[in-house]
Every structure is written in C-alpha cells, then in structure tokens.
Amino acid sequence: MTDENNDLQSPGQMFYYKQTAAKTQEKWMFWLFRIATYIILAAATFLFGVIIFKGSQTVFQANFPFVNWEFLSSKPQTLYVFEVDGEEMKLPDSRYREFIAEHPEKTPDEVDTYSYSGGGIFPAIVGTVLLTIGSMIIALTLGILSAIYLSEYSKPGTFINLIRLSIVNLAGVPSIVFGLFGFGMFVIFFDWNVSLLGGCFTLAFMVLPVIITASEESLRSIPQGFREGSLALGATKWTAIRTNVLPYALPGILTSSVLGVARVAGETAPIMFTAAYALRDNLPWQGLENPFQFFFQGVMALPYHIYVVSSKIPQNEYTERMQYGTAFVFLIIVGAIALTSILLRIRMRKRYKW
Amino acid sequence: MADKLEHTPFTAESIQKKGDGFLGVEKALLIKAFFGGNALVAIIVLALITFFLFREGIEFFPQYRAEMQLFRESGQEFVGLVKEEVDQFNELQGELQDVQTKVITKLYDEGKEWEEVTALTKPFQDFVREAGASIQPLSKVVKEATTIAVGAKEKVIEYNIRKGIEGMDPSEFGFDSDEQADAFLVEKRTELTAMLPAIQEANEAFRVGLTATLENVPTVELPEAQLALDAYVKKAKKFLNKVTDFEKKLESYDPNKPFTMGQTIGGFLLGADWITASSWQDFYGIWPLLSGSLLVSVVALSYAIPFGIFAAIYINQVASPKEQNFIKPYIEFISAIPSVVIGFFGIAILGTFIRNASNWAFLSWLPFFPISERLNAYTAGTLLALMAVPTIFTLAEDALNNVPKAFKEASVAMGATRWQTIWRIQVPTALSGIISAVLLGFGRVIGETMVVLLCAGNRIAVPDLSKGPGTFFEPVHTMTGIIAQEMGEVVPGSIHYRALFCVGIFLFFLSLIINYFAQLVVRKYKISAG
Numbered sequence: 001m002t003d004e005n006n007d008l009q010s011p012g013q014m015f016y017y018k019q020t021a022a023k024t025q026e027k028w029m030f031w032l033f034r035i036a037t038y039i040i041l042a043a044a045t046f047l048f049g050v051i052i053f054k055g056s057q058t059v060f061q062a063n064f065p066f067v068n069w070e071f072l073s074s075k076p077q078t079l080y081v082f083e084v085d086g087e088e089m090k091l092p093d094s095r096y097r098e099f100i101a102e103h104p105e106k107t108p109d110e111v112d113t114y115s116y117s118g119g120g121i122f123p124a125i126v127g128t129v130l131l132t133i134g135s136m137i138i139a140l141t142l143g144i145l146s147a148i149y150l151s152e153y154s155k156p157g158t159f160i161n162l163i164r165l166s167i168v169n170l171a172g173v174p175s176i177v178f179g180l181f182g183f184g185m186f187v188i189f190f191d192w193n194v195s196l197l198g199g200c201f202t203l204a205f206m207v208l209p210v211i212i213t214a215s216e217e218s219l220r221s222i223p224q225g226f227r228e229g230s231l232a233l234g235a236t237k238w239t240a241i242r243t244n245v246l247p248y249a250l251p252g253i254l255t256s257s258v259l260g261v262a263r264v265a266g267e268t269a270p271i272m273f274t275a276a277y278a279l280r281d282n283l284p285w286q287g288l289e290n291p292f293q294f295f296f297q298g299v300m301a302l303p304y305h306i307y308v309v310s311s312k313i314p315q316n317e318y319t320e321r322m323q324y325g326t327a328f329v330f331l332i333i334v335g336a337i338a339l340t341s342i343l344l345r346i347r348m349r350k351r352y353k354w
Numbered sequence: 355m356a357d358k359l360e361h362t363p364f365t366a367e368s369i370q371k372k373g374d375g376f377l378g379v380e381k382a383l384l385i386k387a388f389f390g391g392n393a394l395v396a397i398i399v400l401a402l403i404t405f406f407l408f409r410e411g412i413e414f415f416p417q418y419r420a421e422m423q424l425f426r427e428s429g430q431e432f433v434g435l436v437k438e439e440v441d442q443f444n445e446l447q448g449e450l451q452d453v454q455t456k457v458i459t460k461l462y463d464e465g466k467e468w469e470e471v472t473a474l475t476k477p478f479q480d481f482v483r484e485a486g487a488s489i490q491p492l493s494k495v496v497k498e499a500t501t502i503a504v505g506a507k508e509k510v511i512e513y514n515i516r517k518g519i520e521g522m523d524p525s526e527f528g529f530d531s532d533e534q535a536d537a538f539l540v541e542k543r544t545e546l547t548a549m550l551p552a553i554q555e556a557n558e559a560f561r562v563g564l565t566a567t568l569e570n571v572p573t574v575e576l577p578e579a580q581l582a583l584d585a586y587v588k589k590a591k592k593f594l595n596k597v598t599d600f601e602k603k604l605e606s607y608d609p610n611k612p613f614t615m616g617q618t619i620g621g622f623l624l625g626a627d628w629i630t631a632s633s634w635q636d637f638y639g640i641w642p643l644l645s646g647s648l649l650v651s652v653v654a655l656s657y658a659i660p661f662g663i664f665a666a667i668y669i670n671q672v673a674s675p676k677e678q679n680f681i682k683p684y685i686e687f688i689s690a691i692p693s694v695v696i697g698f699f700g701i702a703i704l705g706t707f708i709r710n711a712s713n714w715a716f717l718s719w720l721p722f723f724p725i726s727e728r729l730n731a732y733t734a735g736t737l738l739a740l741m742a743v744p745t746i747f748t749l750a751e752d753a754l755n756n757v758p759k760a761f762k763e764a765s766v767a768m769g770a771t772r773w774q775t776i777w778r779i780q781v782p783t784a785l786s787g788i789i790s791a792v793l794l795g796f797g798r799v800i801g802e803t804m805v806v807l808l809c810a811g812n813r814i815a816v817p818d819l820s821k822g823p824g825t826f827f828e829p830v831h832t833m834t835g836i837i838a839q840e841m842g843e844v845v846p847g848s849i850h851y852r853a854l855f856c857v858g859i860f861l862f863f864l865s866l867i868i869n870y871f872a873q874l875v876v877r878k879y880k881i882s883a884g
Contacts, residue, residue, distance in 0.1 A: 022771045022773070022774060023771055025771075025773060026771045026772060026773035026774075029773050029777075030668070030672050030773065032664065033664045033665070033667055033668035033672060034668055034672065034673075036660065036661050036664035036665055036668070037664065037665040037668045037669065037673075037681060039661065040661055040665055040685065040688070040740075040743055040747075041681065041684055041685075043740060044684070044687075044688045044691070044740065047691070047695075047696070047699050047740075050699065050702075050703055051695065051699065142392060142395045143395075145388075145389055145392035145393075146389075146392045146393045146394075146395050146396065148389050148392075149386075149389035149390050149392060149393035150393055152389070153386050153389055153390065154393070162397060163393055163394070163396055163397060166396040166397045166399075166400050167396045168869060168873065169400060169865075169866055169869050169870075170396050170399060170400055172794070172797050172801075172865045172866070172868065172869040173403065173801070173862060173865050173866075174800070174801025174802070174803070174834060174861055174862075174865055175801065175802075175803060176801070176803040176834045176837050176838055176858070176861070177403065177407070177801070177858050177861055177862045177865070178403075179837075179838075179841075180407060180410075180837060180841070180854070180855060180858040181402070181403045181406050181407060181858075183841070184406035184407065184409060184410040184855070185402060185406045188410065188846055189406065189409075205399045205403075208395065208396060208399060209396070212396065236381075236382055237382060237385075237386075238381075238382060238385045259690070262690045263690070265692075266690065266691075266692030266693070266694075266695075267692070267693075268692070268693065268694045268803070268804050269803040269804060269834070269838060272838055272841070272842065273841050273842060303692055303694040303804075304694075306694045306695065306698055307694055307697075307804065307807075307808070310697075310698045310701055310702070310808065311701065311807075311808055320702075323698065323702065324702075327695050327698050327699075330692060330694075330695060331691070331692070331695050334690060334691070334692050334695075335687070335690070335691075337690075338686075338687055338690035339687065342683045342686055342687060343683075346683065
C-alpha cells in the first residue's frame, strides 16, 4: 500500500472511486447499449447516404442551372439509345421524334428502347401532392371534430371506451388491408374505378387515428381555466370552445398532424389498387370533359412509381437513373415534411407552457 | 313585470340560457350531437372495413367448397393421389438429369471429343435412362386417367357457366339438367376407380423396376456425377418406402364423401399449397404465406427487439441530454422513411451485399453459405427491423419513463449500481410496457407490405425447416405481399379475387388480436406506484 492510498482513506477522502465487479459490468453494458443505439443511427444514415448520393446524380447536374429540370418537370418516357456518327445518343421519346424530324438523314438503323427510363417524374409528383392534400382535408375535418367531442364533451363510460378502443385498433390495421377495403368500397361498390377520390378517402381513413390522437392531445393541453373563464362570463359551451379553446389548440393540432402528412405521402399499399396508375399521359387537369372528372381519374404517385420502376419493369443500366432519382425526390419530400413536424413539435413544447 | 319575477320559482332552469333551437331540440344539444356523430368515425370506419372485407371475401368459402367438391366428384382428387407420386419422382429424376446435362456440358467445355465424353458418361447416362424408364408405365396410366378426370371436370364447369347465362340452352353443351351432369360425373368416377387394378399393377412394376435399378448403381469416374448419384440413390430409396403409402391411400379412398365446410376452412387456413391459374386445380391455402410472414418476422424481431430495447434503455437512463435531444428525433425520423424506399434500398444494395457477403471466405464454414438468391426472408427481415425499431424504441422508452422515480432512488440509495438498478428494478417494472411494445412492433412487421413485396423473393413455398438456419436465406412469399402482387391482376368476383380478400380478413383479425394482447398486457400487469 502506497502513501497515496493511505491518503485516500483519511477521513477527508471518504468517497474515493473503487472499481468493483459490478461497476465493470455496468461499464460494459452501457457500452453495449451505446453501440446498439449508434448502429441504428448508422444504418439509417447509410440508407439516406446511398439514396442521396446516387439520386442527386440524376436530379442535379454539374453545369448551369445545376438542377435537372427535365427530370422534375416532364413525364416518364421511353428512352431511345442509338448511334449517330459514331456517337452514342440517349434521348427520351419526345426529343427523339424532334431529332428525327430535324435530321431525317440521321435516322439510325438500330435503336434500343428502354421503357420508363427517360424523361422525368412530374406527373408522379403532382399525383402525390394531390393525394396528400385531398386526404389531409378529409382526415383533418373528421379527426378534429372527433377530437373535440372526445376532449370537450365526452364523459367516461362504455361509449367513450368503445371509441378509444376503435381508434387504437384502427391504428394497428395493416396498410394493405386499407387498400383492400378501399378497393372493395370505393372502386367496386361506389363504382368510382381507380380514382383520386377513392385514394384520398382510403388514405384519410388510414391516418385518422394519428390525427384524432394528436388533436385530442393538443385540445387537452389547453388549461381548464380558459374554458372556465369563458363559461363564467355566461358563454355557452360551444362559444367557449370556439373562442377560448380552438384558437389556442389549432397550431398544436396542425403541427402534430404534419407527421400524418408524412405517413400519407409515404404509403404505397393503400393506393396501389385505389388510385395509382403506373403510367398516365395526361396530367390530372388535362383532357377533362367536366370538372367532376378531376376527382374520378387515376393519378401517378411517387411511391407507386418507385415500386414500378424497381420491380415491375425489366432492369437495365438505364433504369437505375430513374430509380434513384425518384427515390431521392420522394425521400426529400417525405423527409422534409417529417423534419418540419419534428422540429415544430420540439419548438411547440418549449413555447407553450401555460 | 315585477310581480311576475316574484312569482317565478328560482330553479336551475330559470337561469339557463334559452338558445334558439331547431325542431324543438336545443342548439347546444345539436352541437354536441354533431361532434358526437363525428367521434363515431373511428367505429364506423372499423365497421366499414369489416363489412367490405366480408362482403367481397366471404363468398370465397362456398365457391371454394363447390370447386373442391367438383375436384373430388370428377375423380381428379383420386387421380391426384397417384399423380403426386409421379410428380415427386419426376422431380427427383429432373435433378439427376440436370446434373447429367451439366457434367456433359462441362466435359465439352474442357475440349473433349464426342467419343471420349460418351465413353466417360455412358454408365451414368444409362443409369439415368433406366431409372427414368421405370416410371413410364405408371405415368402412362396416370396420364390417361388425368385426361378423363380433367375432361369431365371441364365439361361440367362449362355446363355450369352456360347454365348461368340467360338465353342459352344448356342442353347444347352436353346435359339437359343437373341430374344428368351428376350422373355423368358418377360414370366418369366409376370409370376412374375401375382403373385402380391397372394403376396398382403399374405401380408394382415401377417399384420392382426402380428397386432393380437401384441395386446396380454404376461407379462413375466423374466425382461430380458420383456425388449426385449417391444423393439420388439415397433419396430414391426413401421414396420407394413411400410408394406403398401412396397405394394404401388409393385403396382407402372414397370419392363419394362430401367435401364439408370445415374441410374448406381448414384447407384455407392450413393448406400447404397456394396455386393459382393452374391447368390441374387451383388451391388456396395460406399456410405457405403465413409461414413466410412469420419467418420474415422472426428475422426482423430478432434484430429489432434487442436494438430497440437497448436503445430505449440507453436514451432513457444513460445518454446525456444532448445525445437525447439528437437521437430521439432521429429515430422518430427513421419511422417516417417510406417503406417503398426501404424496399428499393433492399433490392438495389442490401440484397446484393448479403449475397456477396455469403461468398466471403471466412464465412465459408457456415453450411448454408453461399446463398443463391439475393432476395430472401433474411434480406426482407433485416430491412423490416429498421422499420420496427422506432416503434419498439418509442413505446419501450415511454414504459421506462413511466417507472416511478422513487423506485430508482430507493435502489441507488441501497448501494446498487445504475446497471443493477436498470436490470433488476426498472426493466422488470416496465416489462409489461416493453412486451406490449414488442407486440406492436410485431404487428407493424407482419402488416408491412412494400418491403416484403420487393425483397422477400416472392416464392410460394412452405419454408423447409430441415435446412436449419439456411431456411432464413430462402425466398418466401407473405400474406401482405400476395395481396399486393395478385390483386391488380385478378378479375373482380372470381374465386381468386375472393381468396385474396380472405387473406385480408385474416390479416385484419390478426392485427386486432395482436393489438388486443398488447393492451391486455399493459392493463393486466400495470404496476401501481404506491
């Protein structure tokens, strides 16, 4: 025993660190947990990295204007690959026709065509945006009204337990079952065929539990005093809700619902048979006979497009560009929505403390 | 005025504000009813889902029963018993023939001449031919019987279809009435059962022939061929033992027994075949799909449970606030990654990586490596783990968070280390919440569609557990995957269409049951912080 150790055992140094077996075990276990946690993050980061790295090659380019607008603003086309004057040319369908019209003498003898590999994804972006907006309008309306009842009017009892049970169970129903249901109800029974409206309703029903839970939480976080103050001045219950609860809860409801938007935009299975087309020439607002037809037409959608180009068509060296490009754009859109939701909620938590 | 006020008794009603009502109902009540009606939406949606799934799906059972009944009545089932024997043997034979082709091609590739190759492979080729010839008489009889049975069935199906179309005279298609069709079936069936002696004879000839062939196995100088030959002989001997079983089944077969509803439902839930658009008979048994789903779930959960729970403990107990503020939102963000993107990542990167990894030299001691398919249950399972981790993590973290602080303080005060406190106090206290988290993670995995559709390989077969861990590297098909894949191609109203809805019903109730148990666990084992 050295002097130092003697020193530690003097009355002034009672709490010296002693390495015991239990403490060693603790250290190892904590490292195990730490590593497990960071592996999860690393796996996700790797996934993002690959898709962003490869996808950005399609969406961005080295020369001005740096963004490949053609990919973002045109529809998917067949890619024509051919040789002219010993030079390999890759042109999408429409540009190929222009080229032939301009230089009839250069018409190649041999042309390889690759479906879906040329052009861009504009109709799919439009379709996803329309589906998301439509379903969120439906889901927010139904969800907020339902949440108002649950938070403001309901009294504990069988009825309310039943509703809560349904919400929890609805949240666990697989998305493909929603797809089947939407097909059976909207496509077959209502005879809407594959339609934007059918897809919107299916997605809205799927996301309802998220919206109801989020809205109710926001409504409940409004202090009871707000309601009581209004009621004490002689307002009816509805007036109290309208003037003293909803205005303060609404920002919270909307922020929490953004996560629902990410879910709606990201789902494939529910729209597979209810709303999505693999390829559609017209944009949703083109070639309509009457305004109602707008809602009863199928649309292209980004997630379904990824599915189609990554597994339904023959793979070749040119499809990869389309696959990664679409996945990149899709991931950026959904990721941006999700990030907004997460950041907004963190801010909300800090700001509102009644 | 003043008089009136004095005389009004002071009750609760008199100070209540009278709103302008509608049809005598008070406005406030109407508003309440309006919101109440909207609150019902969750119940209504659940009811609608149930209703429409059943509306489209339930018809499947009577239809399938009728089809199986006809399958039996036309004598197809009877023939099927022998046909299975022939098919199984042909499969065995096919494997051997593949080896033969491979060996010969290889010899030619080595630059050998025709004479040389023939000389080298002659004993092998002779054996293959001889073994193949032994089944010939049996397969001839079976072919004959198959033609009769399928012909009879098709005729009756045709009649049934025409019968349903208005303005068509069914007698043009063979029968005047249902009775006549039935009589026709009975006649054909008798014809088929009368073939039993012929079948037995051919079967006996096959047995004798194959036994004789197997006794004179040649030795080949090509190691590859010899290996295949030995394996074949072993399998063929096993097969010979089964031949008598097939015969016994034939003898005891009674085609007049009706096909009951119980058998139909049992055939759907436990049937080992999901065969569609077949020229022989379509079968709709979800066992291969269910077992595929379970296999993928096992892989996914074996990753997601430890990772999710470890991360939850780490964030809740160990991590610094700075780490918490970064990691928690990040994992939440992971849950927002669209499943189709994860599936695409599996096809493009992970599947190929796993297959390449299985070729690495230092892993060659594993008996099931290298693997041949890049898309298999393991690929899908690992990706699904990434989707299940956020679910398990979030809920398990919540459960740990709900453990009363006093528990921890008491434990630490007694001199326990933080790890001992976590492991012996906090985790056991939060166990019900953690189990419920795992159950909900399982629900998420089994209901996920796009990842399994893209990455599980989509081969419909009951996983062969005899391969040990190698089973996990086999391509499988899943319940969600089959709906997504086949729904777009079926005719609405057909039996196949209804079968897919029945798979949906099964999935729907499975998810309800999982949810129920998740809630039950939480409710039943909730600790009271007293």
